[in-house]
Amino acid sequence: MRVEIINTGSELLLGSTLNTHGAWLGQQLMPLGLRVQRLVTVPDGDPIRAAIKESVEGCDALIVTGGLGPTSDDVTREATAEALGVDLIEDEHAVRCIEQFFEKLGRPMTPSNLKQAQHPVGADVLPNPHGTAPGVYVPPRMGSASPCAIFLLPGPPHEMHAMFESEVYPRLKALVEIPEDHGITEVKFSGVGESSFQDALDEKLNAIDGGAMEVGYCARPGEMDLRLIGTSAQRLEGKQLAISTYPDFYVNEDGASLEATLVRELAASGKKLALAESCTGGRISSRITDVSGASAVFTHGYVTYANEAKVAMLDVNSELIESHGAVSEEVAKAMAEGALLKSGADISISVTGIAGPTGGTDDKPVGTVWIGIAEKSASGIEVSAEPKLYPQGREVFKQQVSQATLMKILRVIR
């Protein structure tokens, strides 16, 4: 099935708005085994007409976003009717939906909104609970002019996403005849590089069921998703193979962020966490408190950016700093221990390093970091620290160190 996408909207071509529709739709279509053959972005108004006419003639399924508003340059509906050689008619049910939307807002509906209730003769109206613009579905082979299935969707991302999931995906699934058991599993790993992962596993994953399962990878700084598309038995086998190969780097398979996974598992373990951050400057605390419910597990964060702060806030012995330097195993351990004692937490983590671009030496180059950990145990407090190196620049450094630290805590509490 040849799929094309048309994204309409002048703002997408001015540089002020990044077009995320293409990537989002590409991801949604993948579990259906569909690939986008061409994506065309055009400004509002007449260019929409030419784009729709051309695509309708050249593909089997067309998704158009935007241009369903009430103003004169919103011409997606008219352009589609023109391309199909049919008239537009007003839909009674759609009129009532738009009226109800305005009632909810407490504002009167304007006459120009009536235009939004129109659709090409023979098409279906797709409800839009999040905005005034209903969508439109033109079934394939509706008229002799077009064997193409056409979906007209609103431009705002949250309206488009909701309508795709509830109205478009099921219709496409029926058209491509995907078996009921077919689905997608995404497994998140952190701390193992995409290329090492592929070298170790790609061949084995692609051998499952003679290659019937589709295997994909999506890498982000410090983490990657393994994407498996196939039957539930194929996906289970692939997932178990990957997790058993890299048990220490496994995060989750529910799409939650690393920090959300950590907050959830800390809460389940009943343990409280304290953080002592130097080089990450609060990034780790900020990521944890991005998660609603973080207050149940995280109470104290010490951002000890200066040496005096390490001494004053965490009782680090200033002689330790003088003799070993602030970026050292000894200071990382003292910071973690200080944070544990001061806060009363069950686990504490410390980071001290050189984010760069300045401050590096031959012994301790830019990117060096010590990660310390202190934990309450039956026999007292256990303290340790390990060195890491992330020399790819300040922004990547902070992200990678925070990622490695969150992962370290997760491993400790599991």
Place this chain on the structure above:
Amino acid sequence: MRVEIINTGSELLLGSTLNTHGAWLGQQLMPLGLRVQRLVTVPDGDPIRAAIKESVEGCDALIVTGGLGPTSDDVTREATAEALGVDLIEDEHAVRCIEQFFEKLGRPMTPSNLKQAQHPVGADVLPNPHGTAPGVYVPPRMGSASPCAIFLLPGPPHEMHAMFESEVYPRLKALVEIPEDHGITEVKFSGVGESSFQDALDEKLNAIDGGAMEVGYCARPGEMDLRLIGTSAQRLEGKQLAISTYPDFYVNEDGASLEATLVRELAASGKKLALAESCTGGRISSRITDVSGASAVFTHGYVTYANEAKVAMLDVNSELIESHGAVSEEVAKAMAEGALLKSGADISISVTGIAGPTGGTDDKPVGTVWIGIAEKSASGIEVSAEPKLYPQGREVFKQQVSQATLMKILRVIR
């Protein structure tokens, strides 16, 4: 001048890579008064041929990204020669450039890389100091088949950006005959909404020189850029009008981030800053320490997420918390004062609020925040606090509160 863009690359249609080329190029073309009429994204291979043929016939300037690599599905060069009806020839200078690039990497050049030294007869080769693929420039009206100027650029963003700036921009500028004095000024504001700004200033800005200057706005959470394109005199008048209308919300006009501006101005003032964060959980500290050189102005950060942490780390009187609640003027002031005294800084800022989605009450709904400030003065310490409301959800809340806080410090030290 009708401008079209073709972005090639299968990864752009799979959802794994966001296509940022369109937005970036849209921004770069704006100072030249150019607007993109159509942007087409196609996968590698044959679809490139159809897309180039179609665009060459319909526009005055065409920018193609990607498909200049050494493999068989990199067909941008061949497709362009086909569309123009000319042959491809090998360029001696380009061969040497590619050889030198491989020498620098210490790797041998493969025969397939020779393909990258080819270009359509009559076109110019554009050097690529950052990769193996040289670019290509086809001047307009070169052959009867195409009156269109064509630029073939490499796909990786850093290679494409560098080549656009050094090779494409000057050629386009010559083609559109922009006067020497024409340029772009971007003025950053924070804390004033885009719509208020437009209501107050849009008409006046568009009246300068009878509307000869182009006025644009780019809004991000908590801040906006005013973009002025015109002669230096027009831009100066527009800029002064905007700053004099909103002096308290002015950030800079050099494109630096708010946090970088703050670190620079704190360093110039010789003042040190301490931060006491509750609801932002370290976000403000993290933003400040994203700036290289932050250690000169920021030393102590107190992430007092729990009430006990406010008492233990900042000496906040626990009775204050009991009688007024943690989210209150009194506690915000006590946190700021505690941070100033504990750290020895010259200025300290505190934030305490309800990020949500839970924890709100009728008196203090989700989104409520108190921002406190303490400052050393001749007569001792001055402490104050002000309330704000950002009810748009946890992630927006943290961003907006950190933005308002950084802006508040900037106003105080200016």
